[in-house]
Amino acid sequence: MTTATSTTTNVREEAEAWFRENWDPELPLGDWWQRLADSGWGFPAWPEKWFGRGLTSDQVKSVQAARVAVGATGPPSGIGVMMAGPSIVDHGTEEQCKRFLPDMVSGKEIWCQLFSEPGAGSDLAGLQARAVRDGDEWIVNGQKVWTSGAQFSRWGILIARTDVDVPKHEGITYFVIDMDQPGIEVRPLKEMTGGATFNEVFLSDARVPHENVIGEVNRGWSVAVTTLAHERNSLGASGMSAMAGGAMIGENDLTRPAGKPGGGGGEMAGMAAAFGGGGDLIKGLPAAVGRADDKVLRDQVMKIYSLMEIARFTSLRVQAAAAAGRGPGPEVSTGKLLASELVRALRDVGLGALGAHGQLMGEDTPLGGMLQQLALFSPAISIAGGSDQIQRNIIGERVLGLPREPRVDKDLPFADLKVGTQR
Numbered sequence: 174m175t176t177a178t179s180t181t182t183n184v185r186e187e188a189e190a191w192f193r194e195n196w197d198p199e200l201p202l203g204d205w206w207q208r209l210a211d212s213g214w215g216f217p218a219w220p221e222k223w224f225g226r227g228l229t230s231d232q233v234k235s236v237q238a239a240r241v242a243v244g245a246t247g248p249p250s251g252i253g254v255m256m257a258g259p260s261i262v263d264h265g266t267e268e269q270c271k272r273f274l275p276d277m278v279s280g281k282e283i284w285c286q287l288f289s290e291p292g293a294g295s296d297l298a299g300l301q302a303r304a305v306r307d308g309d310e311w312i313v314n315g316q317k318v319w320t321s322g323a324q325f326s327r328w329g330i331l332i333a334r335t336d337v338d339v340p341k342h343e344g345i346t347y348f349v350i351d352m353d354q355p356g357i358e359v360r361p362l363k364e365m366t367g368g369a370t371f372n373e374v375f376l377s378d379a380r381v382p383h384e385n386v387i388g389e390v391n392r393g394w395s396v397a398v399t400t401l402a403h404e405r406n407s408l409g410a411s412g413m414s415a416m417a418g419g420a421m422i423g424e425n426d427l428t429r430p431a432g433k434p435g436g437g438g439g440e441m442a443g444m445a446a447a448f449g450g451g452g453d454l455i456k457g458l459p460a461a462v463g464r465a466d467d468k469v470l471r472d473q474v475m476k477i478y479s480l481m482e483i484a485r486f487t488s489l490r491v492q493a494a495a496a497a498g499r500g501p502g503p504e505v506s507t508g509k510l511l512a513s514e515l516v517r518a519l520r521d522v523g524l525g526a527l528g529a530h531g532q533l534m535g536e537d538t539p540l541g542g543m544l545q546q547l548a549l550f551s552p553a554i555s556i557a558g559g560s561d562q563i564q565r566n567i568i569g570e571r572v573l574g575l576p577r578e579p580r581v582d583k584d585l586p587f588a589d590l591k592v593g594t595q596r
C-alpha cells in the first residue's frame with residue numbers, strides 16, 4: 174500500500190499496475206467508480222480511512238498520469254466529492270462520514286450547494302434563510318439561487334441562519350438536507366448557453382434532522398469557509414482536470430460503459446472538451462483549423478497549455494495539503510483567478526482561430542461546437558465560487574496583508590443590520 178512516504182516513482186508504478194489490472198472500458202460506470210473508490214486510487218489525496226491514500230501533491234499528480242497513460246476514466250466529480258465530501262471529512266462526525274461518503278464517492282448520489290441567495294452572494298454571511306429547531310428536527314424557510322444541479326441532487330449542503338441576535342458570521346449553521354421532500358421546490362434558470370445548469374430553490378417548512386448538522390450549531394461559517402476554499406480549488410484547475418473524468422453537474426448514467434465518453438455534458442461540454450483529455454482540444458487547435466504552421470497561433474496555444482499545466486499542479490498541491498490537514502488556505506484564490514484567465518484566453522484564441530465559424534452553434538459546426546460552448550459559458554468561471562474581485566480582495570487582505578475593507582456590520586447583531594428587505 175502506498176503512503177505519503179512512498180516515493181513518487183513507486184506510487185506511479187503501483188498506480189499504473191493497478192489501473193492496468195483493473196481498468197475495463199466495458200464495465201458499467203457505476204461498477205468502475207465503486208472499484209476506484211474501494212481501492213483509494215480514485216481520491217488519492219483523501220485520508221486512507223475515507224476512500225483515499227493520503228498522498229502528497231506530487232504523488233497525486235503521478236496517479237493521474239498513471240490513469241491517463243492507461244486511458245482509464247476518472248472518478249466522479251461535482252459538488253459532492255469536490256466540496257461536500259472534504260467538508261464532512263473535516264468537520265463531520267464519524268457517523269456522518271459513514272452515512273454520506275460511500276454513495277458520494279461511487280457517484281450514486283449527487284449533491285448540490287444551497288449557499289447563495291438573491292441578496293447574499295459575495296456577502297454570503299448576510300444570508301437570510303432561517304432554520305428553527307423543532308425537537309429533533311430543524312424547519313427551514315428561505316430562498317436559494319444559482320443552485321447548480323439541484324434538479325438531480327439527492328442531498329444539499331445548506332447554510333441557514335439559526336441566531337439573529339449575534340453578528341452575521343456567528344449565527345449560521347451548516348446542514349445536509351434531503352432534497353427529496355415536499356418543502357423543497359426547484360425551479361430551473363435558463364442560461365445563454367441554452368441549458369439550465371442552475372436553479373432557484375424555495376424552502377418552505379423544509380425539514381432537516383438534527384443529526385444532519387455538520388459541526389456545531391451557530392458555528393457553520395467555519396464549515397462553509399472550508400467548503401468555499403474547496404470550491405475555489407475545484408473551480409480552479411482541478412475542476413478542469415476533473416471534467417475529464419465525469420460530469421461536473423448532471424445526472425450520472427451509472428449503467429453506461431465506463432470507457433464511453435460522457436463527461437461534462439450539456440453547457441459544460443466546452444469546458445470538459447477543452448480541459449479534459451489532457452488538453453487535446455487545445456493542443457490540436459492549430460491543426461484542426463488548418464493552421465498547423467501558423468507560428469502566432471501555435472505560440473498562443475502553447476501559452477494557454479502551459480498555464481493550464483501550472484494551474485492543474487497548483488490545485489493538486491492544495492488538495493494534497495488539505496488532505497494532510499493543512500488548509501486549503503487563501504492561496505486557492507490564485508488558482509481560481511488563473512482559471513478565469515485561462516478560460517478567457519482560450520475563448521479569445523479559440524474564437525479567433527475559428528473565424529466566422531465561431532458564430533455558429535451546434536454539434537455540426539467546426540470542432541463540434543465545443544469552443545463556442547466554452548465561449549458562452551466563460552463568464553461563469555469568473556463569478557461562480559466567488560467573483561474575481563472577491564478573490565483579489567482575499568489575496569490582498571489574507572495573503573499580502575493589505576488593509577482590510579471597512580466592515581461596518583462586523584460586530585452588530587444580524588437583526589439590527591439595516592440591509593435587505595426580507596428580514
Ligand SMILES: Cc1cc2nc3c(=O)[nH]c(=O)nc-3n(C[C@H](O)[C@H](O)[C@H](O)COP(=O)(O)OP(=O)(O)OC[C@H]3O[C@@H](n4cnc5c(N)ncnc54)[C@H](O)[C@@H]3O)c2cc1C
Nearest residue numbers: 286287288289294295319320321553556557558559560562
Ligand atoms: C455557473 C455558476 C454556478 C453557481 N453555482 C452555485 C451553486 O451551486 N450554489 C450556490 O450557492 N451558488 C452558486 N453560484 C453563485 C455564486 O457563488 C455567486 O454568483 C457569486 O458568489 C457572486 O454573488 P452574486 O451573484 O450575488 O453577485 P454580487 O455579490 O451581487 O456581486 C456583484 C458584483 O459586485 C462585485 N462585488 C461584490 N462585493 C464586492 C466587494 N466587496 N469588493 C469588490 N467587488 C465586489 C462582484 O465581484 C460582482 O462583480 C453559482 C454561480 C455561477 C456563475
